[in-house]
Amino acid sequence: MQLDRGERALLVSFASSTKAQEAIDALKRAGFQDVQLDRVGRFGTRFNDRYNNPLANQANTVTGLTLYSEDIHPSVKTDTRALLGADPSVSGVGLRSYGVAGNEGFLVTIVTPEARVREAVEIVEKYGGKL
DSSP, X not given: OOOOTTEEEEEEEESOHHHHHHHHHHHHHTTOOEXXXXXXXSSSOOOOOXXXXXXXXXXXXXXXXXXXOTTSOTXXXXXXXXXXXTXXXXXXXXXXXXXXXTSSOEEEEEEEEGGGHHHHHXXXXXXXXXX
């Protein structure tokens, strides 16, 4: 995507998909149309857009819950699945300040005119977003 003259792209990270979605809803109510939510992580896996919820019986893999890698089929790349499963964030033995997937695993991208940047920043910060 190429920005038009006078436009800015804001990249905002969130610790929670719920807070990210609340910020997006608030941005859209305020008239911001070019807003997108993505999951980000440190591993070269494709991320599943579906929410992994163990309480609703939607947790198919351990790594799907912690690293958002549920869409790696069990019969494909078993070595990759084993390595992902060995990550400290999956085992629950995560180190202090380790950067467990989900700490800032959600990225909201906003394209806005220069004149509305401050307004967009105030909205996302209200919901815990970090620029």
